[in-house]
């Protein structure tokens with residue numbers, strides 16, 4: 001993103017910009033003046049065309065303008081100050097060869113391009129000069145020149161205002177994203193052919209009579225925001241955008257209705273749908289009401305979107321291989337594959353997804369890998385050598401960032417461990433294709449060198465000729481008045497001499513500004529002699545040579561920033577991939593949100609002494625208990641103490657990962673009284689814990705009671721989690737329904753994310769009439785069914801209580817059994833049980849070492865195309881990889897305390 005792009009209005013005049021008209025009107029014959037005037041207006045027209053396109057296109061990029069006013073020295077054309085974007089200029093030059101009055105008009109079309117590949121033409125701007133009898137007979141006077149110049153300035157300002165008032169700007173410009181839609185533009189050297197649908201509006205922004213014709217700027221825009229689903233989305237079948245627009249224009253609204261194809265609506269009325277298709281509920285996707293309580297408030301099109309491609313990609317739901325491949329992250333790459341190459345914004349978007357647009361030549365050579373590599377993605381294009389290992393440079397960077405040592409399993413060795421399962425080389429192919437294509441065509445924009453700094457994109461349009469002749473990475477400044485290099489903002493390099501003088505960016509900016517400033521000698525009316533011109537140019541070259549070090553510094557900074565950004569991206573990607581693939585993460589994509597619950601310790605809230613110990617208890621999860629450990633006669637006291645404790649703890653640093661509060665069950669009839677009292681506390685627990693949930697109806701009651709007493713906003717804003725207990729035969733058999741209702745209630749209400757389920761073994765035994773034993777076989781079936789159900793929903797499974805406080809061996813044995821069956825933790829009733837349980841649920845050192853090595857070996861084999869292989873005498877394939885990752889993540893998270 002550019003950093004300085006405000007529009008301010010300066011005070012320059014035509015003379016300041018072009019030099020005074022000469023010879024003077026008093027001494028010339030009228031014909032010469034007429035001729036001169038025409039030429040001069042033609043220059044204005046060309047410059048105006050460039051500037052109006054820049055202003056309109058930039059206004060669709062959702063960037064803030066922030067240029068300081070430079071009165072009164074400003075030499076900005078038409079008294080409007082703005083930062084030019086080289087890409088837009090290059091696109092204009094590529095698309096049109098002559099400008100009005102030589103061409104009848106120039107038009108710019110804007111389109112909305114959806115995530116799913118559909119296109120909606122939105123508006124078109126047309127600049128034209130049309131002569132008629134009146135203008136042909138007009139005589140040119142010297143004063144007309146400056147009048148017209150200022151009028152064009154007003155026209156340009158009107159254009160800037162109008163650009164911010166159309167439906168497109170009001171409704172869509174700010175809402176562009178990879179997951180919904182983006183805005184594209186196209187420049188034509190003729191009238192636009194696009195169909196803006198029924199009830200489109202047209203207006204003339206301004207019309208100025210001149211000796212060369214009526215100078216006119218027009219705007220037409222769509223008012224009915226409907227996408228025609230009958231149009232084939234642009235894919236590889238379209239060679240050019242022109243074909244896409246013709247296809248689009250050829251379908252009338254009536255014909256759409258005739259075929260009965262569903263339409264998409266994109267108006268404000270549905271702007272509260274969540275942004276990602278993956279965030280929509282799994283069940284009843286079409287009939288479910290929109291989730292107005294959702295924290296996500298960006299729009300998507302209201303469509304009957306295919307659930308198969310999106311629903312399961314939700315981190316909250318079961319994550320299948322298909323789900324992974326349909327994830328929003330991959331949709332980003334979808335754009336780079338589908339967007340026709342002459343859609344300029346697509347380039348910007350590609351860059352914003354991948355972090356790099358077109359690698360420089362030597363980067364391409366250095367970082368790209370051979371075709372038989374199984375996995376290439378955007379990040380992998382860089383900083384890895386041909387054998388798939390990260391380069392020393394990257395490792396260095398990771399170290400610099402203190403990230404290297406923090407990686408889940410040590411140094412990054414191979415590239416495949418960063419890839420989505422099933423994600424293959426298509427992205428690199430695509431990128432290489434783009435690069436190859438661009439080099440072949442050798443058009444100005446294609447030869448651009450692009451540098452991305454801190455998420456910003458700046459480019460330098462290379463001089464065509466020098467690019468063709470010069471293979472080296474040299475920054476060339478175009479001699480065209482419309483192109484110049486924009487300098488991104490960099491911090492000064494510490495200890496560098498240039499830093500003291502304002503930093504390399506300032507110096508380079510000043511140098512380029514001085515080069516960009518129009519030399520006095522370029523007066524349009526006088527021929528420039530070679531004697532004057534050549535020394536002047538030579539002076540400029542010398543100036544450049546003297547500042548070579550500034551350029552070197554600039555390039556070094558760009559590279560350094562890019563390297564660091566890249567390394568950050570690698571780490572982020574790694575975590576994203578890990579958390580998406582590890583069942584233990586309970587559907588939480590962000591590893592940092594994973595709450596370990598190896599032990600869950602009850603602290604009866606009626607016991608003040610025990611409550612006072614809470615801040616120092618090192619159990620992963622501490623539960624303030626209002627239910628079974630609290631006598632009926634002590635319920636009121638327990639509630640009050642629990643509420644007070646919540647506020648007291650908020651001022652202290654707790655040792656646990658989670659502070660929960662267990663209320664009484666729905667069936668007890670005590671729940672509402674619990675909640676009424678607890679909600680008097682200013683602070684909420686991190687998790688509400690509800691025992692004896694026997695049915696989806698119980699859950700509905702629970703959500704209702706909490707929402708009623710806390711208020712929808714308060715309960716939604718806190719992100720309080722939900723943990724429930726399964727304690728009866730009925731509940732055990734109905735677990736899938738109970739769990740899916742809990743997840744859906746969360747999606748529809750925006751609160752109480754179900755994160756863990758606890759098996760209440762003692763109540764279960766009571767319910768089925770079993771006798772408790774030390775070996776626990778009476779619970780064998782229940783525990784195993786329980787753990788399978790929890791894991792099917794990617795939820796943590798917490799094992800039964802071991803009530804023999806003194807029997808540490810028995811506790812260790814049962815904990816070990818539970819862990820090996822898949823439980824993620826165990827309930828404890830006494831502080832002495834915590835260490836034993838947590839130790840047991842922590843994988844031993846040799847197991848962590850096994851897991852780490854296995855993950856590396858897996859990556860290595862995957863890169864050789866082997867999904868199954870032998871490792872330390874065992875067959876290893878993907879499920880084993882996931883088990884290994886489970887262990888590693890738990891260790892990572894717990895050791896972060």
Ligand SMILES: CCC(=O)SCCNC(=O)CCNC(=O)[C@H](O)C(C)(C)COP(=O)(O)OP(=O)(O)OC[C@H]1O[C@@H](n2cnc3c(N)ncnc32)[C@H](O)[C@@H]1OP(=O)(O)O
Pocket residue numbers: 601602603604609610611613625628629762763801803829830831
């Ligand atoms: C079976 C199914 C279920 O429903 S389980 C969930 C409901 N049950 C519970 O919440 C019971 C929780 N545990 C307890 O109340 C106590 O640990 C019981 C079992 C009563 C034993 O307490 P007590 O006799 O004091 O044990 P102790 O003398 O060995 O205690 C030593 C120090 O530790 C403390 N302590 C004990 N338990 C807890 C606890 N859960 N949370 C916090 N602190 C606890 C005691 O207060 C005692 O402290 P101090 O040394 O006197 O300062």
Ligand SMILES: O=CC(=O)O
Pocket residue numbers: 628691725727759760761762763764800801
């Ligand atoms: O609430 C716990 C149990 O075991 O029952």
